[in-house]
Amino acid sequence: MNIAKPNSxxxxxxxxxxxxxxxGRFVAETLMPLILDxxxxxxxxxxxxxxxxxxxxxxxxxxxxxxxxxxxxxxxEHLGGAKIYLKREELNHTGSHKVNNVLGQIxxxxxxGKKRIIAETGAGQHGVATATLCARFGLExxxxxxxxxxxxxxxxxxxxxxxxxxxxxxQSGTRTxxxxxxxxxxxxVTNVHNTFYCIGTVAGPHPYPMLVRDFQxxxxxxxxxxxxEVEGRLPDSLVACIGGGSNAxxxxxxxxxxxxxxxxGVEAAGHGLTQLHAASIAGxxxxxxxxxxxxxxxxxxxxxxxxxxxxxxxDYPGIGPEHSWLHEVGRVNYLSATDDEALAAFQLLSKLEGxxxxxxxxxxxxxxxxxxxxxxxxxxxxxxxxxxxxxDVPQVGDILRGKK
Amino acid sequence: MTTRIDTRFAELKKxxxxxxxxxxMAGDPDPVTSLEIVKALSKSGAxxxxxxxxxxxxxxxxxxxxxxxxxxxxVGMTLKKTLGLVRDFRKxxxxxxxxxxxxYNPIYIYGxxxxxxxxxxxxxxxxxxxDLPPEEDDELCIPALKAGLNFIRLATPTTDDKRLPAVxxxxxxxxxxxxxxxxxxxxxxxxxxxxxxxxxxxxxxELPICVGFGIRxxxxxxxxxxxxxxxxxxxxxxxxxKNSLDAEGRATAKTVNxxxxxxxxxxxxxxxxxxxxx
Numbered sequence: 238m239n240i241a242k243p244n245s246x247x248x249x250x251x252x253x254x255x256x257x258x259x260x261g262r263f264v265a266e267t268l269m270p271l272i273l274d275x276x277x278x279x280x281x282x283x284x285x286x287x288x289x290x291x292x293x294x295x296x297x298x299x300x301x302x303x304x305x306x307x308x309x310x311x312x313x314e315h316l317g318g319a320k321i322y323l324k325r326e327e328l329n330h331t332g333s334h335k336v337n338n339v340l341g342q343i344x345x346x347x348x349x350g351k352k353r354i355i356a357e358t359g360a361g362q363h364g365v366a367t368a369t370l371c372a373r374f375g376l377e378x379x380x381x382x383x384x385x386x387x388x389x390x391x392x393x394x395x396x397x398x399x400x401x402x403x404x405x406x407x408q409s410g411t412r413t414x415x416x417x418x419x420x421x422x423x424x425x426v427t428n429v430h431n432t433f434y435c436i437g438t439v440a441g442p443h444p445y446p447m448l449v450r451d452f453q454x455x456x457x458x459x460x461x462x463x464x465x466e467v468e469g470r471l472p473d474s475l476v477a478c479i480g481g482g483s484n485a486x487x488x489x490x491x492x493x494x495x496x497x498x499x500x501x502g503v504e505a506a507g508h509g510l511t512q513l514h515a516a517s518i519a520g521x522x523x524x525x526x527x528x529x530x531x532x533x534x535x536x537x538x539x540x541x542x543x544x545x546x547x548x549x550x551x552d553y554p555g556i557g558p559e560h561s562w563l564h565e566v567g568r569v570n571y572l573s574a575t576d577d578e579a580l581a582a583f584q585l586l587s588k589l590e591g592x593x594x595x596x597x598x599x600x601x602x603x604x605x606x607x608x609x610x611x612x613x614x615x616x617x618x619x620x621x622x623x624x625x626x627x628x629d630v631p632q633v634g635d636i637l638r639g640k641k
Numbered sequence: 642m643t644t645r646i647d648t649r650f651a652e653l654k655k656x657x658x659x660x661x662x663x664x665x666m667a668g669d670p671d672p673v674t675s676l677e678i679v680k681a682l683s684k685s686g687a688x689x690x691x692x693x694x695x696x697x698x699x700x701x702x703x704x705x706x707x708x709x710x711x712x713x714x715x716v717g718m719t720l721k722k723t724l725g726l727v728r729d730f731r732k733x734x735x736x737x738x739x740x741x742x743x744x745y746n747p748i749y750i751y752g753x754x755x756x757x758x759x760x761x762x763x764x765x766x767x768x769x770x771x772d773l774p775p776e777e778d779d780e781l782c783i784p785a786l787k788a789g790l791n792f793i794r795l796a797t798p799t800t801d802d803k804r805l806p807a808v809x810x811x812x813x814x815x816x817x818x819x820x821x822x823x824x825x826x827x828x829x830x831x832x833x834x835x836x837x838x839x840x841x842x843x844x845x846x847e848l849p850i851c852v853g854f855g856i857r858x859x860x861x862x863x864x865x866x867x868x869x870x871x872x873x874x875x876x877x878x879x880x881x882x883k884n885s886l887d888a889e890g891r892a893t894a895k896t897v898n899x900x901x902x903x904x905x906x907x908x909x910x911x912x913x914x915x916x917x918x919x
Contacts, residue, residue, distance in 0.1 A: 253776065263745060263772040265701045267797040267822055270804060409707055415698065422700045427823040429799055525746045525772070526698060538719040539750030541697040 246493035246568050249559060254443020254529075257565060259558035262442040264528045267426045276444040278349050283451075288344065295340055299373070300330045302337075302455065306463035306619070311589040312605075319474070319609040319616035323592070324460050326484065326623045333595065333624030334456060334484040335366040335437060341452035342435045343370040351433035353377040357421040359386055359414035359480065360550030360597065361393025362624055363437030368402035378402040381420040383413035386549045392628045411543045414480075414553045418527050438481025439557030442528030446557050453487025460619055461491055468617055474499040476608065477621040478600040479571070480515070480551035482560045484623035493568060502560060503604045505546035506573035513545035516573040517556040518564050531558040547576035547636075548596035550624070574603035582606060583626065583633060595624035596633070642789050644766040645738040646814040649688055650849045650870065659866035660815075661686060661911040662851050663904060664742065664875030666693035666709035667726055668718025669882065674892040675713075678882065679730050681901040683737040686908025689851075689871070691769065694723050694743030701771045703826035705876045708883065712890055720747040720756070724763045731764035740793060740814075742769040745781065753781055757788035767791030767814045775807045782811050791815075796842055798822050805845045815849040815871065816842060823854065826876030830855040836868035859910025866914035874907050 249256040262272060282288040296302045305325045313321045326334040339356075346354060354376050358364030364380040371378035380397055384406040387394055397404050410416035418441075425434045439446045439453070457475075464472050475492060477485035479502045492498045507514035514520060517532040524533040526541060534542040534554035544554040563569040574582075582602035587593045594602060601620050609618055626633070653660050663682045668675050682690050695713040699706060727739055741760065748756050748770070760768075768785055775782075775794070782792045791814030799822060800808055809816065818838060820830030830852070839850050852865050853873030862872040878900055885899035886892060 262774065262776045264774060265771050265797075266774050266795045266808065267701075267799050267819065269774040269776065270799045270801065409704070410697065419698050419700050423703075423824045426701060427827065429822045525744075525749050527700070528772070530749075533746075535746070535750065537750075538721070539696075539747035540714060541746075 246563070246566070247490060249562065250443060250447055254447070256559045256562035258523065259531050259561040260443055260446060260529050262528060263525050263530070264442045265426060267429060271429060272442050272444065274349070278345055279444055279448050282345055282348060292341060292344055296455065300336050300340065301328065303459045303463070304328050306460055306467070309590050312586065315589055316606060316609040318614065319612040319618040320614065321605060321609055322472070322617065322619045323622045324456060324488065324619055326456060326621060327594065327625035331366045331369050332627065333362040333366065334453060334487060335363045336369070337455055337487065338437070338449045338452040338483060339363070339366040339370050339435060341448065342433070343374060343376070346376070346433035346435070347374060349433065351431060353428065353432045354435050355379045355381070355421050355424050355432055356435045356437060357381045357414065357417040358437060359417070359552055360548065360595070361386070361390040361397065361628060362550060364402070364404070365393050365396050367435050368397040368400035371402060372400045379405060379424065381405050381407050381417040381424070383407050383411070383417050385412040386414065389632055390549050390628055391631065413544070414549070415541065438483040439486045439559060440481045440527060440529060440531065440555060446529065446559055449483050450486045450490055450559065453483050454490045456484065456487035456621065457489060457491035460488060464617065464619070471495055471498055472617040472619045473497065474501065474608070474616065474618045476501045476503065476601045476605050476618065478503045478551065478597045478623065479556060479560065480505070480553050480597065481555070482557040484621050486557060486559060488619070488621045489569060500569045501604060501608065502569050502571045503600045504571060504573040505548060505551035505600055506575040507545040509575055510573060513543065514573070515544035515546040515551050515553060517554060518561070518571040519573050521554070523561065526555055529558045531561045532556050532564070547579060548600065550595070550597040551600065572604050574600040578603035580633065580636065592622070593626035593630070594622055595626045596629045598623045644791050644814060645736060646689065646740070646766045646791050649738050650815065653688060659869060659911055659914055660688040660849070660851060660871035661862065661908045662689040662691060662853070662871050662873040663687040663878055664691040664693060664873060665878055665882065665900070666695060666706065666713050667723040668695055668713030668716060669709045670712050670886055670890060670892045670896065671716045672718060672722060672726060674896055676726055676729050677897045678900050679726065680733065681897050682904055683734055685901045685904035687737070687904055689738045689740065691740045691742045691873070691875070692723065692727065694720055694741055694747055696744045696747060699744060701824055703824040703876065705826045705879045705883070709879045720751050724759050727763040727765055738766045739764060740767040740769055741765055743771070745770050745772050748781060753784055757785055757790065761788055761790060765790060767793050769793045769795065769817060771795065775810065778811055786811060786813065793817055795819050798838065802841065805842065809846045812848065815851050816846060817873065818842060818850055818852045818869070819854045820852050821854050825854055828855055829857065829861060830865065832864035832868055835865060839869045859906045862907045863910040863914045866911040872911050878903060
């Protein structure tokens, strides 16, 4: 029996975009009217049944939802503990969970009459999803991507270009995801009248963390229904990787008020938490960047530090503000996995289940390898397989050959 | 409360001319040269000095000011040292208004109350914090006003008449009108369009209105000064500084003069402006 909690974990943000002290709207005045417009448009769309109906049509027939909840039998046997289910977001059109959010935002952009879409991307998954939907709806698409990421995620760069998007390699700063976001914000400030900024994760100024979460919550909602169908009950634990944290938030949010469900977010520990990494909660503290207050990696002077992860999609020195809040209130446990642990998990899942995961969810699998053996055989564990690994095959191939 | 900013604009109004507002990055290209540059600005005709606080992720700045911030960070500039620079400047100059301009995170990490106390003691008169719109006034704006500092707000082409009162409510010292939708150092502003925008803002406030972004030459500074209460030049000065550096980005014998000469020329431009009748 569930005992009702006095405070829901699902009621945020407040009307100023705060989750506790986190979130907010820390943007230049030029952008303020734009994010207020976006909030208004989103509120109207949410109340419009036609909007949801149209979304549902594309989610089913274009994205290919619902994504399966798959019992990973051999992984379960191998680890000898919890019964492990994979939420197969990698089977979505474009190969990751990113498309759920992009579809929602592109529908909003269309309602708002915006013809030009900009996006930032790290691994290229959000960029590919954005380029895809822009192609589908005939919209101009410009994707900012750190020059370092352009180099290590070539397959996605080629895909974006084939889809008609313009990929802009970002040479400023550390030339990774955070700099791509800076550059996208600079573009938006310059092209305010015709441009919609399609943010790829649950970060940025309010209302982005809320609306991206809402569009991604389909992951958790489906999981709940699917688990009910196959096992007749709630899962006992959830595991997902976290860069900005959109795939994790999408899985977690519908379960936050189910106290029996243990929830684990997995940050990227890179070379290890005492060296270069991208684990904002484990190694950072609250600060203000990219429109919101959240946990950030920074030095004593408040300068943002370089993140490092083998996975371009997790290589970001911050995390979505709602995750920071869930950490502080203790509802979600934030763990971290190193590059090496992720690589081992990448290979294990490929060999045991015939599923090559992206390096991002390989971090989640890495922690499943630790958590599952310690739990009983009737424990139901769901891990979000947020993306497929095709894009990482050249990079991982090089690393593994180099290691031999 | 009267700050040096209020006093300076009152004097300029009496003289019937617009203010020349300059911007440089604190610590660029090194703390010692930076202090000399700031001193040279006031001696070469700057009426108000904006001093950039270096930050790794300046979202509203173009490549020139981004690079200036990175040069300063590379030689170890911090917010604490920026306040030290202000303190040193104040030893010889107790009249020129000094405004710190930057992003919120370094201040938030320094600690808002401690920062405001230290800034006031150092001789800072006002703050321009790009990523703090009126929606976040509780963070720094209200405490700054209580501490006796001006909080200078940016108004932009996207700030319409409906929004202007919210933007102006807790603004003091002057209003900084961003002449274009864009980042620093981008396209030039059209003086006539700017004139209309200034007139529009004037209907909502008695505060002086200074205009920046896209002003690079004495002629442009003059044209804007004929339409507004002040012309702000930043990127052009930062570029002059940068062009005087050696291949490793270090100051040369020419650096301070390069900035001083451009400042003097720009100041002449502003002073030659015929102010529109009020």
